[in-house]
Amino acid sequence: MKVQSSIEEAIKDIQDGASIMVGGFGIVGIPEKLIDGLLRKGTKNLTIISNNCGIDDYALGTLLSTRQIRKMVASYVGENKEFERQFLSGELELEFVPQGTLAERIRAGGAGIPAFYTPAGVGTKLAEGKEVRTFNGKEYVLETALTADFAFVKAQAGDTAGNLVYNKTSCNFNPMMAAAGKMTVAEVEELLEVGKLDPNFIHTPGIYVQRVIACSGYEKRIERRTVRASGGN
């Protein structure tokens, strides 16, 4: 049975030193409740693979303040003062990956592709020490696949078979991470019986999801609330 009765149960076997992929872009589509669970559990020395690292007092940022993260693999971490402090003092290891390369390394990890060539980063610091090869007159850098002990993903709806549906731009890194995690835990706002989701509109097939848990009380904070006047443009 994939359905979990509590967040504690869903993450019970995560050990210190584990690697965890965490879905989301900025703080949209993040597995809020599973991150909270890790905070309560106090698991340490984590390697976190996620596009960003939350903000100071929310999302992955909370795990920084408790010093639970040892290494971060990300494309952009500019929203977080504590991140800056720990990185500059050498307490936190950081691997920067161009965003598209990060997405593709995770996709490759879940798809059985050990490595691939991409133009992104050629001739920059991020390609130093990596194999560069020319195809059709253009240079490409070899990037390797990423997998992780666990993947935490967040979906709008899921069913008891682990099929998932995302809402708008909360999709982002979640589908690839679901496939690349050895143990993928999905938190969903709405958990349905098998057969209730239209097979035509499933984003992540259940084969990638080992555990699913229904959660409620989402905070869904907004990083940059930008609005226009009513009726204006």
Place this chain on the structure above:
Amino acid sequence: MSLTREQIAQRAAQEIESGFYVNLGIGIPTLVANFIPKDKHVVLQSENGLLGIGPYPTEAEVDPELINAGKETITMTAGASVFSSAESFAMIRGGHINLSILGGMEVSVGGDLANWVVPGKMVKGPGGAMDLVHGAQRVVVIMEHCSKNGQPKIVDSCSLPLTGKGVVNRIITDMAVIDVAETGLVLKEIAHGYTVEDVQRVTGPKLSIDSQLKAVAVL
């Protein structure tokens, strides 16, 4: 007179043709959307997984799960689509985006771009810029012509760590529009009130002057 941020954005919007799929970077590039004429059909891509960025929402329309790559709340146009980050960068890397407009710290005579890190300052990360500069069919950089202390940002060789090598097609600044050509930099347009000499004085490499040199057309 130096162009304002809005005027730079206005000039950059002239790069966009009807039917284009366009990715706009964070900062002044985001403002470009405000200057796309209504009669042009343009689809804006956001690398966090959306084709069809609409205007900012009204208070009532704000949706915490609908943001652009600058993490601002947005809306979607009719005909929009959402997808994963892998799909998003597949369409970027695969050459399906007609134009990428992004900010810059330095551009070299060979079209190298530096825009993601200043050594000694906090490193925020490259985000999607390294992918965009290689994937988009055309790359336009918009930036101030000089740094805050008056140094040229268009240089023979970038002193800052690169985002991409030989990737920039055109530079739009508060003083000029300059193309990166095989033969070097070509001055295409000058902002009202400046001379060729004014622009050359604050540009590192020698500029060649386009035979059709004209004034930047902005309001």
